[in-house]
Amino acid sequence: GRGGRSTLFGTDTHPAEYPTVRAFRYFGDLVEQRSGGRLRVKIFPGGQLGAERDTLEITSFGGLDFNRVNLAPLNSIEPLTTIFSLPFLFDSEAHLRRVLDGKPGERVLASLAPHDMIGLCFYDSGARSFYNTRGPIERPSDMRGMKIRVQNSDLYVAMIRGLGADATPMDLGEVYQGLVQGVIDGAENNWPSYESGRHYEVAPYYSLTRHVMAPEVLLMSKVSWDNLSAADREIVMESARESVPYMRGLWDARVAAAQEALVADGVRVNEVDSEPFRRRMHPVWESFVTSDAQKEIMRAALAMGDGNA
Amino acid sequence: MELAVLFLTLVVLLLIGVPVAFALLGATIAAFLAIDLPLVVVFQRMAAGISVFSLMAIPFFIFAGDLMYRAGIATRLVQVAEATFGRTRGGLGQVNVGASMLFGAVSGSAIACASAMGSTLVPLMKEKGYDADYAVNVTATGAIVGLLIPPSHNMIIYAAASGTGVSIGDLFLAGVFPGILTGLLLMIATYVVARRRGYPRGIFPGWRPFLRAAVYALPGLLTAIIIMGGILSGIFTATESSAIAVIYTILVGALVYRTLGLAEFMAAAIQSVKTTAMVLLIIASATGFGFALAILEVPAELANLIGIITDNPILILLLINVILLLLGTFMDMAPLIVITTPIFLPILMPLGIDPVHFGIILMLNLGIGLVTPPVGSVLFVSSAIGKIPVERTVKTIWPFYGALVLALLLITYIPELSMALPNYFN
Amino acid sequence: MLDGLKRVNRAASAALLHAGAAGLIVMTAVIGWQVFGRFVLNDSPSWAEQLALILMIWYVFFAAAAGVREGFHIRIVAVQTALPSAGRRLLRLAAHVIVGLSGIALLVWGGELVARTWSHVIPTLGLPRGVAYLPLPLSGALMAFFAVELILEDGMGEDSADVEDGQWS
Numbered sequence: 001g002r003g004g005r006s007t008l009f010g011t012d013t014h015p016a017e018y019p020t021v022r023a024f025r026y027f028g029d030l031v032e033q034r035s036g037g038r039l040r041v042k043i044f045p046g047g048q049l050g051a052e053r054d055t056l057e058i059t060s061f062g063g064l065d066f067n068r069v070n071l072a073p074l075n076s077i078e079p080l081t082t083i084f085s086l087p088f089l090f091d092s093e094a095h096l097r098r099v100l101d102g103k104p105g106e107r108v109l110a111s112l113a114p115h116d117m118i119g120l121c122f123y124d125s126g127a128r129s130f131y132n133t134r135g136p137i138e139r140p141s142d143m144r145g146m147k148i149r150v151q152n153s154d155l156y157v158a159m160i161r162g163l164g165a166d167a168t169p170m171d172l173g174e175v176y177q178g179l180v181q182g183v184i185d186g187a188e189n190n191w192p193s194y195e196s197g198r199h200y201e202v203a204p205y206y207s208l209t210r211h212v213m214a215p216e217v218l219l220m221s222k223v224s225w226d227n228l229s230a231a232d233r234e235i236v237m238e239s240a241r242e243s244v245p246y247m248r249g250l251w252d253a254r255v256a257a258a259q260e261a262l263v264a265d266g267v268r269v270n271e272v273d274s275e276p277f278r279r280r281m282h283p284v285w286e287s288f289v290t291s292d293a294q295k296e297i298m299r300a301a302l303a304m305g306d307g308n309a
Numbered sequence: 310m311e312l313a314v315l316f317l318t319l320v321v322l323l324l325i326g327v328p329v330a331f332a333l334l335g336a337t338i339a340a341f342l343a344i345d346l347p348l349v350v351v352f353q354r355m356a357a358g359i360s361v362f363s364l365m366a367i368p369f370f371i372f373a374g375d376l377m378y379r380a381g382i383a384t385r386l387v388q389v390a391e392a393t394f395g396r397t398r399g400g401l402g403q404v405n406v407g408a409s410m411l412f413g414a415v416s417g418s419a420i421a422c423a424s425a426m427g428s429t430l431v432p433l434m435k436e437k438g439y440d441a442d443y444a445v446n447v448t449a450t451g452a453i454v455g456l457l458i459p460p461s462h463n464m465i466i467y468a469a470a471s472g473t474g475v476s477i478g479d480l481f482l483a484g485v486f487p488g489i490l491t492g493l494l495l496m497i498a499t500y501v502v503a504r505r506r507g508y509p510r511g512i513f514p515g516w517r518p519f520l521r522a523a524v525y526a527l528p529g530l531l532t533a534i535i536i537m538g539g540i541l542s543g544i545f546t547a548t549e550s551s552a553i554a555v556i557y558t559i560l561v562g563a564l565v566y567r568t569l570g571l572a573e574f575m576a577a578a579i580q581s582v583k584t585t586a587m588v589l590l591i592i593a594s595a596t597g598f599g600f601a602l603a604i605l606e607v608p609a610e611l612a613n614l615i616g617i618i619t620d621n622p623i624l625i626l627l628l629i630n631v632i633l634l635l636l637g638t639f640m641d642m643a644p645l646i647v648i649t650t651p652i653f654l655p656i657l658m659p660l661g662i663d664p665v666h667f668g669i670i671l672m673l674n675l676g677i678g679l680v681t682p683p684v685g686s687v688l689f690v691s692s693a694i695g696k697i698p699v700e701r702t703v704k705t706i707w708p709f710y711g712a713l714v715l716a717l718l719l720i721t722y723i724p725e726l727s728m729a730l731p732n733y734f735n
Numbered sequence: 736m737l738d739g740l741k742r743v744n745r746a747a748s749a750a751l752l753h754a755g756a757a758g759l760i761v762m763t764a765v766i767g768w769q770v771f772g773r774f775v776l777n778d779s780p781s782w783a784e785q786l787a788l789i790l791m792i793w794y795v796f797f798a799a800a801a802g803v804r805e806g807f808h809i810r811i812v813a814v815q816t817a818l819p820s821a822g823r824r825l826l827r828l829a830a831h832v833i834v835g836l837s838g839i840a841l842l843v844w845g846g847e848l849v850a851r852t853w854s855h856v857i858p859t860l861g862l863p864r865g866v867a868y869l870p871l872p873l874s875g876a877l878m879a880f881f882a883v884e885l886i887l888e889d890g891m892g893e894d895s896a897d898v899e900d901g902q903w904s
């Protein structure tokens with residue numbers, strides 16, 4: 001164990017000025033201030049220490065102290081995290097934020113402890129939508145036969161197939177060229193990543209399906225957590241909680257800026273009625289939500305929808 | 310202190326004669342003990358370091374090239390190439406560089422290029438009386454050109470690392486002239502060395518034998534067309550094309566030429582697995598080593614030095630080149646792009662240096678790092694294919710390093726080389 | 736005794752390389768099928784990429800273990816060749832010991848890696864993540880085993896293959 005170290009290591013796959021990284025730094029500064037400089041948090045952005053799946057393992061071993069990852073790579077480690085990745089589960093980002101701030105969010109964060117990770121808080125990742133090289137997607141039938149790049153995830157594959165398209169797993173590094181040459185027709189992501197990966201240069205149709213809202217999560221290694229005093233744990237927890245509103249402000253501004261810049265650049269955006277898409281997702285939900293604990297969290301999340309708010 | 314442990318252990322182990330992969334692993338373990346990090350992480354990084362889709366191009370292109378050689382397809386190709394380009398001294402060397410530039414136009418991976426060119430051309434160059442070290446030198450340095458000639462996935466990594474200001478389309482355009490320039494300088498080096506060593510000119514056999522050779526070579530020539538056509542028309546990605554090359558070569562060798570039997574096939578597979586293991590084990594260990602360097606903030610510390618030393622733009626660019634060449638000696642390309650880009654760009658942009666221009670400098674600079682010891686994946690794969698020790702490769706590679714460094718200086722100090730095309734199209 | 740060990744190790748090393756070659760051939764078929772599925776059937780096999788990656792980790796580490804015995808790993812021999820034969824033998828022994836210790840490290844901490852990730856799932860394959868890491872401890876054990884043979888050989892004064900030529904068999 002690294003009980004004696006005062007510099008704690010954190011990792012993030014996004015580039016240095018991305019909202020997650022800035023919020024992470026804000027969190028680190030709070031920890032340093034409140035501990036009177038006893039605890040320092042050094043953040044390594046840009047994925048320089050490895051991809052999310054890899055750094056998750058390293059964090060659980062105690063090789064890294066903090067980690068900011070998306071919830072999706074946690075799906076293959078802890079089944080409860082799958083609920084927040086379910087396609088078309090949330091009515092809006094307001095709905096998502098209520099769920100994350102409430103009991104379901106707490107339960108999912110707590111579910112990571114048996115895997116040697118302490119869930120500190122959720123950050124926003126906005127809503128992911130489809131973009132492609134062919135034309136606007138308005139209804140599921142528009143996606144028939146399209147080759148859509150997905151992350152290496154069973155849930156994403158099932159979702160794309162459920163919508164009648166061909167789910168093509170592909171390394172993120174090959175997507176840009178894959179779009180140029182027509183190996184794939186489209187992919188999916190949120191506004192800021194659509195912009196920073198520059199996929200809009202070659203796939204200019206962005207259709208607001210808002211299909212997945214899987215949030216980001218800030219984690220601490222349980223090994224490092226166990227090395228902290230009770231007072232320091234409180235400092236870490238509180239600082240994480242306080243970084244959330246800061247992150248949300250940054251996030252909303254970033255989404256608005258990305259959207260404005262891309263529309264000015266000629267990206268064709270269209271609104272989508274999500275209901276026909278959502279109806280096709282019920283079999284997907286059923287096949288991925290199997291345990292009682294999963295069902296309970298899903299019910300609680302659905303009950304917090306916009307209709308009931 | 311931890312840094313001293315890392316480098317001292319590496320140097321001692323390398324000098325004892327411990328294989329490079331194990332020397333890197335030993336040094337990383339020593340550094341992890343000094344930093345007090347759990348050792349299981351080293352091995353996670355090792356496995357993750359080769360769990361990379363684009364690395365598959367290495368075994369596939371080596372396999373395809375070896376099959377072509379064993380089935381005699383490559384020999385026929387070279388007869389045609391020799392008849393066409395062979396009348397200059399070191400003609401096959403020129404063919405090698407030229408083919409690398411063409412290959413670079415479909416693949417952005419220097420190591421894939423070295424695997425493909427090396428396993429087809431190096432054995433043939435040796436047969437034709439070229440020295441192994443010359444063949445390896447030309448293959449290794451020629452492979453760098455593909456990093457500049459679009460497309461190049463490293464440029465895509467750079468665009469993402471630079472924030473949002475750099476267009477991938479502009480980067481691709483900016484790489485064209487620097488890529489051609491670098492290729493031409495390498496061709497000059499290839500010629501000069503060939504002349505000094507007195508390699509013979511090829512003889513043009515006359516039109517009829519030439520055409521006959523071309524017809525016999527046609528199925529082999531089609532490999533290149535299938536690969537390029539398949540990628541450009543979107544049937545497969547650049548990485549996948551390497552597997553398609555294997556399958557196509559098996560079909561041609563077994564069914565068309567009927568020169569590929571089961572014994573040759575298995576021998577090629579075993580040889581390819583050996584060469585792949587040599588190179589990928591080093592990449593695996595280097596990934597753990599790179600993790601230690603990143604945690605110790607070596608790249609960032611070096612980059613921060615610049616601001617302290619000078620504020621003269623010409624000197625800053627020179628220093629950046631020196632630092633990148635140093636770092637590239639030990640670390641691989643992608644992590645260095647990610648780490649150094651956000652540090653260097655804020656220094657350079659106030660000086661009026663365009664991020665697109667810097668991207669091209671970065672590509673060539675880090676590309677040179679791929680052919681320099683002690684950690685240079687392209688150097689290793691080329692030496693392994695040429696079956697000569699790395700030291701022998703490096704002993705005679707200097708004229709080619711010279712060409713690359715000259716290209717780097719020209720590209721650094723003549724921004725128009727990079728910026729003319731993107732400016733014209735915008 | 737050394738002869739018995741050598742026979743066993745020679746067979747093991749050959750078996751590793753044949754298994755590795757089989758892995759490469761299967762990997763070729765998997766990626767070929769991926770292209771065929773996507774382009775011709777319009778139905779991409781979701782498992783292809785992950786399966787090919789696992790195959791690659793397996794055969795790289797298997798062949799790397801064989802490489803310890805066959806001596807084909809890339810190394811710098813300049814110092815060894817500059818020394819008189821007693822010194823050369825000493826350095827060679829030291830290098831074999833380091834390689835053997837590396838093999839043990841792969842066995843121990845690679846084994847820990849397997850154990851700690853066995854409950855994780857590889858998406859699209861449904862296999863434990865530890866399966867991808869399993870070749871590390873396996874090849875580590877073999878490397879240590881092969882290193883023992885090399886140490887015995889050099890230690891007992893038998894002249895093993897010449898340094899310069901032995902590298903690239």
Ligand code: NA
Nearest residue numbers: 413417458460
């Ligand atoms: Na290229």
Ligand code: NA
Nearest residue numbers: 638678681684
């Ligand atoms: Na290097």
